[in-house]
Every structure is written in structure tokens, then in C-alpha cells.
Amino acid sequence: MWKWKRAKVTISAMSESVPIELARKNSRLLLVDDDPEALPLSLLKDEGYNITQWEELDAGKIRRVEKGEFDVVILDIVGVVPKNVSATDGFGVLEHIKRVNPEQVVIAFSGETFDIKQAGFFEQADDRLLKPVDLVTVARMLDEILQRYYNLDHYWNAVCAILHDQGVPQSKIDKLERRLTKGLASRQQLDPSAIISSVLNNAETAARIAVLIVRAIEMYTKTSSQP
Amino acid sequence: MKSWLHQCCPFPHIGKTGEVSQGVVIELPAFCVKKCRGKECSSPSELDFETLESIKHAICPHGFSVYAGTAEFTKDVILCGLIDRDENHSCSPQNKKRYRKNKTYTKQITAWFEAIERAQSEICGEEDTQVAEALLIFHDVRSAASAVNNNITKCIKKKVSSLLREDLDQLSDKNLLTAYRSSRLLVSQLNLTDIIVNPKSAAYSRPRMIHVYEMFDLYRWIFQEKARRKGLKIRLEGSSYNSPSLYDSFVFIPHALIDNAIKYSLEDQEVVLTVRDIGRSGVCVSIRSFGPIVSESERSRIFSRRFRGRNAEEFHRSGTGMGLWVAQKVAGAHGFTIQYTFAHKTTLNGLLSGDNVFDFEVHSI
Numbered sequence: 001m002w003k004w005k006r007a008k009v010t011i012s013a014m015s016e017s018v019p020i021e022l023a024r025k026n027s028r029l030l031l032v033d034d035d036p037e038a039l040p041l042s043l044l045k046d047e048g049y050n051i052t053q054w055e056e057l058d059a060g061k062i063r064r065v066e067k068g069e070f071d072v073v074i075l076d077i078v079g080v081v082p083k084n085v086s087a088t089d090g091f092g093v094l095e096h097i098k099r100v101n102p103e104q105v106v107i108a109f110s111g112e113t114f115d116i117k118q119a120g121f122f123e124q125a126d127d128r129l130l131k132p133v134d135l136v137t138v139a140r141m142l143d144e145i146l147q148r149y150y151n152l153d154h155y156w157n158a159v160c161a162i163l164h165d166q167g168v169p170q171s172k173i174d175k176l177e178r179r180l181t182k183g184l185a186s187r188q189q190l191d192p193s194a195i196i197s198s199v200l201n202n203a204e205t206a207a208r209i210a211v212l213i214v215r216a217i218e219m220y221t222k223t224s225s226q227p
Numbered sequence: 228m229k230s231w232l233h234q235c236c237p238f239p240h241i242g243k244t245g246e247v248s249q250g251v252v253i254e255l256p257a258f259c260v261k262k263c264r265g266k267e268c269s270s271p272s273e274l275d276f277e278t279l280e281s282i283k284h285a286i287c288p289h290g291f292s293v294y295a296g297t298a299e300f301t302k303d304v305i306l307c308g309l310i311d312r313d314e315n316h317s318c319s320p321q322n323k324k325r326y327r328k329n330k331t332y333t334k335q336i337t338a339w340f341e342a343i344e345r346a347q348s349e350i351c352g353e354e355d356t357q358v359a360e361a362l363l364i365f366h367d368v369r370s371a372a373s374a375v376n377n378n379i380t381k382c383i384k385k386k387v388s389s390l391l392r393e394d395l396d397q398l399s400d401k402n403l404l405t406a407y408r409s410s411r412l413l414v415s416q417l418n419l420t421d422i423i424v425n426p427k428s429a430a431y432s433r434p435r436m437i438h439v440y441e442m443f444d445l446y447r448w449i450f451q452e453k454a455r456r457k458g459l460k461i462r463l464e465g466s467s468y469n470s471p472s473l474y475d476s477f478v479f480i481p482h483a484l485i486d487n488a489i490k491y492s493l494e495d496q497e498v499v500l501t502v503r504d505i506g507r508s509g510v511c512v513s514i515r516s517f518g519p520i521v522s523e524s525e526r527s528r529i530f531s532r533r534f535r536g537r538n539a540e541e542f543h544r545s546g547t548g549m550g551l552w553v554a555q556k557v558a559g560a561h562g563f564t565i566q567y568t569f570a571h572k573t574t575l576n577g578l579l580s581g582d583n584v585f586d587f588e589v590h591s592i
Binding site for chain 1: 372376377410417425435475
């Protein structure tokens with residue numbers, strides 16, 4: 001006897017390419033560079049990008065990055081950290097961010113590519129922006145970066161990677177996915193911490209995942225075309 | 228000034244100008260100096276070489292061993308007037324006895340070539356470090372270039388609705404348009420210099436979909452002013468829809484090849500760029516220009532670092548011999564090579580000229 005089965009709704013199926021205007025407006029980009037002319041900031045803002053510039057990082061600002069406040073961090077290698085804070089400058093910051101918040105997308109933005117000793121900076125970053133760069137080129141590159149990272153799939157893949165790392169069984173991950181898809185589809189208020197606590201005990205990792213889920217929900221709510 | 232080979236090579240060898248020279252440790256056999264008329268060792272193409280490990284060995288008509296090896300950044304090095312203990316069975320017993328000091332082992336020669344390669348690599352590493360230090364000053368140049376580009380772009384944005392080329396070409400202020408083109412060229416040129424010192428930086432970005440046809444069209448547009456000053460036209464032919472996945476550094480290929488074509492074109496000629504699709508994702512590109520051609524003997528080195536052909540030097544005094552090298556390095560990072568061919572050879576003003584064609588096929592990484 002055949003039985004009708006409800007089709008499984010996955011995050012992947014719900015993930016859709018975000019229109020670039022919405023991605024520019026709703027994503028949060030951070031530029032860390034001591035040179036105010038490094039990017040044509042005012043022109044990029046005119047083009048609709050939601051971009052903030054910090055000329056230097058301090059402990060408080062680094063904590064904000066650790067907490068996943070920004071979708072994409074564009075990081076220079078020289079002059080972004082006071083010498084009394086770190087001798088390794090941008091490279092040290094990148095290593096720190098990737099250790100504390102590995103899911104944070106960091107784009108290497110430095111003209112020091114000629115320095116072979118700094119190769120690790122470009123290798124550890126998720127991508128690289130040419131420097132100097134003109135408006136047309138940077139807009140093309142940023143759009144491509146947003147299309148790659150500013151979507152539901154990217155956040156969910158990052159969550160899955162953490163859960164797999166923690167040895168969470170697939171059945172629990174599927175359960176989490178079901179709760180999320182249901183919440184997203186019905187536009188219910190979701191409590192990420194409560195959802196995660198049902199599959200993971202480790203508070204520190206749960207907090208990392210919660211940040212990703214919050215970002216994913218926010219992104220979906222603001223950009224989804226689905227009613 | 229004596230060449231490095233003359234000053235440090237322990238073995239007899241063929242010098243820079245093709246003459247047979249003494250080694251620092253082992254002297255040339257008296258036979259080679261006084262009796263040999265053919266000097267076949269100085270024309271290695273006439274000898275029948277066999278490959279031994281990383282070097283080649285041949286025996287000259289008088290029974291002496293000739294070795295050929297390549298050390299990076301130099302031409303082939305030819306060692307001569309030696310007798311290989313294992314491989315040379317043609318040398319007469321009298322010569323073997325008379326020139327016993329010239330007896331060598333293949334391993335000994337191979338080790339010397341390896342040592343030279345290591346030394347060269349260290350020297351180049353040191354040189355690169357010094358260049359990198361010198362390039363630190365570029366930090367300020369880059370900032371200045373960014374500022375110039377940003378400000379010109381702001382001026383342009385006040386006058387046109389978008390930075391699309393059809394809108395830019397409508398701009399009445401042609402000086403502003405020229406300044407914009409120049410600033411984009413400056414920005415591209417500064418980024419290209421990084422590849423010279425650190426070719427690995429060609430693969431630093433994540434691969435992106437790049438519309439190759441549009442990229443060539445953009446650089447055709449950027450170089451228009453430079454071409455116009457020489458009375459050149461740059462024409463883009465073909466049609467292409469494919470956007471293979473490539474590194475950002477790919478842009479240095481149209482930059483370097485179009486720049487090269489303009490530099491080495493005769494005046495009032497045409498540079499023709501052709502971009503066509505291959506299958507669903509590949510693109511085939513050719514850049515044709517009319518100017519001094521590269522002679523047959525120099526063709527294998529045209530993409531070498533700092534190499535400039537004799538014809539090219541005569542035609543255009545300035546030039547660093549880096550553009551084509553950069554283009555080939557970037558091509559290498561993408562897994563393809565740029566080929567050079569020429570056609571319709573003719574002599575103009577004492578220079579061998581013709582159609583110079585650079586072509587390549589590119590697919591997603």
C-alpha cells in the first residue's frame with residue numbers, strides 16, 4: 001500500500017540567491033584599514049553597501065568581531081593594531097579571529113602581496129581583494145563575495161561543520177534543521193539558544209552556533225522573497 | 228667584466244661569446260687548444276647528446292666528453308674537454324693517460340650544476356628580499372593612487388549616471404575621461420608589480436567567474452589613449468558568453484598582453500583581440516599586432532624574466548622584459564600557457580617585422 005509522505009523541507013531548498021541590492025543593504029561589511037582612502041567608502045555607500053570602517057582595532061572592537069557582528073570583515077595587514085597591543089598586526093588579528101570565531105568571513109585586503117613572508121595572511125583569509133582597487137572592480141568583487149557568503153546555505157553549512165566536529169549525530173542535526181525550517185517558513189520567533197541546547201551541551205560551541213543562527217534568521221527575514 | 232662562469236667554473240667550458248675557456252681547476256686539454264679545428268663543442272646542436280640524470284652528455288669527434296646542463300636564469304652551460312669515466316668509451320687510451328686530470332664522474336658534474344642552481348636561487352631570494360624592501364615605499368604610492376582614483380571617480384559620478392562604458396563615453400569632458408582611464412591603468416599597474424616579486428600571489432584570491440570577453444574589452448578601453456598616441460586602433464573580435472572561474476590575477480594577462488602589443492606595434496597599425504568560446508566553459512584568446520618579430524633563436528626565451536629580444540630592444544629602448552613573464556606566470560597559476568607565433572615575415576626599416584600573435588585557451592580552475 002502506497003503512503004503519501006510529506007516532502008522534506010531542507011535549509012538548502014529554502015536558500016535562494018539574495019538579490020544583490022538586498023545583499024548590499026542588509027549585509028554588514030567591516031573594513032579595517034588605517035588608510036581612509038583605501039576603499040572609495042562614500043561611493044560604495046552610494047551604491048548601497050552597508051559598510052563601516054575602523055582605522056584601528058582595540059580589544060573592544062575585536063570582541064565585537066569575535067561575536068560575529070559583521071558578515072564580512074575586510075582586513076588590512078599593516079597599521080590596524082597599535083604596536084603595544086600586538087606586534088603581529090593584521091596577521092595576528094586574522095589568526096586570532098580564525099581561532100576564536102572560525103566561521104567569520106575575513107577578506108585579506110593588503111598591497112603587501114609582494115612580501116613572501118606575509119603569504120600566510122593571504123592563505124588563511126577566505127578571499128583577497130586587490131589593493132589599490134577602483135570602484136567598478138571592488139563592487140564586482142564585493143558582490144561576488146556577498147553572493148557566496150550572504151545566504152542561508154553558507155550559515156547552515158557552517159553550523160553543520162561545527163556540529164560534525166563536535167560529534168553530534170546526523171539524526172540530531174536533521175532534527176535541528178527541521179525546527180529551523182519550520183520556524184523560518186512560519187516566520188515564528190525562534191530562540192536559537194533553546195533550539196541548540198537540545199542537540200549540544202557544550203555552552204561555548206552552542207554560543208558560536210547561536211550567533212550563526214541569529215545571523216541566518218536575520219538574513220532570511222530581511223531578504224527572502226517567500227511570503 | 229669577466230662572466231661568473233669564467234670566474235668560478237672549475238671545468239673547461241664554452242664562454243658567453245661562444246669561445247672555449249679554461250676552467251679554474253681543470254685546464255683545457257692541449258689538444259683542444261692547439262689541434263682541434265672543428266670546435267664542435269661550441270655548437271652543441273651538432274653533437275649527439277644523451278641524458279644522464281639531470282644533465283646531458285655527448286662525445287665530441289675527438290673523443291672528449293661534453294656536458295650540457297641548465298641552471299635557472301641562465302642559458303645552457305656547456306662543459307667540454309673532459310673525459311667521463313663511466314660513459315666515455317671513445318677516448319683513446321693515450322688521451323685518457325695524457326689528460327687524466329680531466330677525468331670526471333657524471334655525479335661530480337651533476338653535483339656542480341645543483342650547487343650552481345642552489346647558489347642562483349639564494350642570490351635571487353636575496354635579490355627578491357631587497358626588492359620587497361624597496362617596494363615598501365609602494366605602500367604610500369598605493370595610498371596616493373587610491374586617493375587619485377577615488378577622487379577622479381567622484382568627479383565622474385557627478386557628471387554621468389553610471390560608470391558603464393557607454394555612459395562614460397558620452398562624457399563631454401574628455402580630459403576627465405582620460406584621467407579616469409589613466410587612474411585605472413595606474414591601479415592595475417601597481418597590482419601587477421606584486422606578481423613580479425611574488426609570483427605565488429597570482430593564486431591568492433578565491434576563483435571567481437570572470438567574463439573574459441568583457442575583461443579584454445575593458446582593457447581595450449583603458450589602453451585606448453595609449454594606443455591613440457601611436458595611431459593604433461585596438462579592435463575586439465569574436466563573441467563569447469563563457470565566464471570561467473579564475474583568480475583575480477587573470478586581469479594582468481589582458482593588461483600585459485595589450486600593453487606589449489601596443490609597445491611593439493609599428494605606428495598606424497591595428498591590434499586585434501579575438502575572444503571566442505570553447506565548449507561550455509572555456510575561452511580561446513588571441514592578440515595580434517604588427518611589429519618587430521622575435522627571431523627563431525630567441526623564441527624559447529620570450530617569456531623569460533627580464534628577457535628582451537634583440538629586435539625588440541632596437542625597436543623600443545625602454546622596457547623591463549617583465550610584462551610577458553608576468554603574463555606567463557599568471558597563466559601558469561591558471562594551468563595554461565601562452566603561445567607565441569608570428570606570420571607574414573617582412574623586413575621594414577632594417578627590422579624583421581610581421582604579425583606577432585599571442586594566444587591561449589583558458590578553462591575554469
